[in-house]
Amino acid sequence: MAGAYEKNPGDHRRKWDKEEYERLAQERLEEEQRKLLEKELREPPQKRELLKPREYKVDLDSKLGRSQVITKTTPASQQGGYYCNVCDCVVKDSINFLDHINGKKHQRNLGMSMKIERSSLDQVKKRFEILLKKFDVEYEEYDFSEELETALHEYISDFLED
Template sequence: MSNTSNNVSAEFRRWFWRILFSFQIINMISLNQVAGVDNTFRRKFDREEYLERARERERQEEEGRAKPKGKGPPVQRKPLKHRDYEVDLESRLGKTQVVTPVAPLSQQAGYYCSVCECVVKDSANYLDHINGKKHQRALGMSMRVERASLEQVQERFEVLKKRKDVGSFTEQDLDERILKQQQEEEERKRLRREKKKEKKEKAVEEPEIDPDVAAMMGFGGFRSSNKK
């Protein structure tokens, strides 16, 4: 359908230029006859020249339509690499936040992505987003992983080995931890015994009240526990 319309448009333009040139020729001839003077100082109309210009213009238009639209060079994206930062998913847990409709995206409820300028409502979808194709493209990376060389694999093994050596526990470390726990438990028992002893020392029996003094003070109901 598009090719048919283009052909009709081209034919119409050729027909229009021919009619226009014909009218120009007739107009110039009539002007020369009416004036009765020599107009050689004016530029004479060359029909073949204008027709050649029209053909050249049509040829350029046809070439422009036939020529495919050039696309830019493909973007060379870096291969996917390991994330060099820790994803923060817990810093806002348990906190209260006032959200207004006019607040910027970074202050709205959810997890804000500054790279894509969007808000994701929960942590699961946020992880899917930052690991997804759209986010990685915004960072200039593709979803292809670079193939590791033998040297890189060996270096990685060395790093993991050193990390394991630093974090490993020997039998001596285990004995020291057990001994430390026993000492802490004995210290707690000692403190409990001291507290009980202090309570016993404070719980001193009340001194006996003389009956006459008690009667004078209105404590007639009290009797000494010692019998005479």
Template sequence: MAQTSNNAVAVDNTFRRKFDREEEFLERAREREQKETEARFKSKSKGPPVQRKPLKHRDFEVDLESRLGKTQVVTPIAPLSPQAGYYCSVCECVVKDSANYLDHINGKKHQRALGMSMLVEWVSLQQI
């Protein structure tokens, strides 16, 4: 507490945190660099990186018309495959309509489950 000239006691009531900004920011930068270097050396996967094949076209026809106009009773104890909708045996999921099923089989999750990357192989005009 500080004394003023007329013997009144001054009180510090700013309640703000006072610190050395340069030192704090340097410490934050060191911590961030340390975390980044640890993350760089620490791999998420425990094995070697997986090499996936590029995308290729389907060699089969997708059957979307087989359930057109049919009704089906859905019970909560039924297994996934005979439920209403389209069942994907690769991802073990049920999709409720044909548009979402097409989105699923062309999507990233399904293609990764098949072992393919989402990269398309570039070809020349002579290869087509």
């Protein structure tokens, strides 16, 4: 048999060999199962840590307004743009760099999943308390009539001195 289909000498149309196609499909299925089994045996699934806030400030201003000569032999970390040492890539502008460091590929290279930890009710209450203390400002009592009287006395005294 020549292949998955064969041509009869007296007939110009192709005749499909169903047994050949079934054999090829079975071989492909067995190959996929073998590769899947090898992958499972080779490396156990990784447990990635949950997404967490950055502990450093992203430096976007250090190269702002500078000129730099770039040659063919310049290393990637010193070329124009923003260099990501985790992913070993150069991104040309700040917006794309921020998109990159917040993206799935970069986070996976850091060993994190894109899932976040769910906050409990107590954590939310504590966060609200912290924010209320942060923005709790003592406001002075403002008396409009007193301010008006003070301004009027200043105006009259300036007018009488001239």
